[in-house]
Amino acid sequence: MRVYPSVIDATGLRFAVVVARFNHLICVRLLEGCTGELVARGAVAGDIDVAWVPGAYEIPLAARVMAKSGRYDAVVTLGAVIRAGTPHFDFVCQSVTDGVREVVRDTGVPVAFGVLTTNDVDQALARAGGPEGNKGAEFARAAIEMAHLCRRLPAPPEVEA
Numbered sequence: 001m002r003v004y005p006s007v008i009d010a011t012g013l014r015f016a017v018v019v020a021r022f023n024h025l026i027c028v029r030l031l032e033g034c035t036g037e038l039v040a041r042g043a044v045a046g047d048i049d050v051a052w053v054p055g056a057y058e059i060p061l062a063a064r065v066m067a068k069s070g071r072y073d074a075v076v077t078l079g080a081v082i083r084a085g086t087p088h089f090d091f092v093c094q095s096v097t098d099g100v101r102e103v104v105r106d107t108g109v110p111v112a113f114g115v116l117t118t119n120d121v122d123q124a125l126a127r128a129g130g131p132e133g134n135k136g137a138e139f140a141r142a143a144i145e146m147a148h149l150c151r152r153l154p155a156p157p158e159v160e161a
Contacts, residue, residue: 002157007148008141011042013073015049015143016066020079022055026121029128030078030114033136041144056081056115057092060099067109073151074143075103078136079115080124093117110146114139 015038019031031050038048049072051062056079063075077100083089096115104111114136118124126132 002160004149004152004157006145008144009042009148010038010140010144013043013144013147014047014071015043015140016063016069016072016075017048017050018059018062018066018075018077019050019052020054020056020059020115021052023080023082023124026080026116026124026128027078029125029134030080030116030136030139033129033134034076034078034114034140035136037137037140038144041140055079055092056096059096059115060103063100063111064103064107067103067107067111072109073147074110074112076112076139076143077114078139080128081115081117082121082124083117083119089117108150110143110150112139112143112146 017034019027035048039045051066053059053062059077059079063077066072067075081089081092100111100113116124116127127135
């Protein structure tokens with residue numbers, strides 16, 4: 001059996017990060033975790049472009065434009081949708097999920113889905129640098145790994161398992 005190796009070295013890669021302003025306290029922490037991890041893994045800060053959008057619903061459009069530009073090896077999307085007393089939560093979550101999936105399908109560019117969907121603010125804060133770590137860093141690692149994997153998939157794997 002041959003296996004494609006997992007590579008989490010961001011050296012030489014370019015990233016777009018689309019981040020929602022809504023729930024700013026949470027999103028800015030996710031952004032810090034994401035960009036910190038990208039740089040810690042070898043990315044140059046100048047190779048990370050950040051686009052702020054009003055809310056999670058707007059993430060897919062910005063991600064699509066950035067992915068189609070050809071300037072990036074991967075895109076990271078960051079946002080937080082917190083449940084409230086109306087069905088708005090469900091509509092936004094479904095729309096952003098479908099939209100990001102379509103960006104991946106239509107462009108072939110790896111997109112890390114970093115939109116938290118939580119029942120309350122405490123859950124979101126726990127995942128944005130709290131007791132559960134910073135999911136922004138996890139999303140960054142996923143983007144790095146997928147950027148490398150997508151480059152290698154057209155050729156057969158080299159590593160024997």
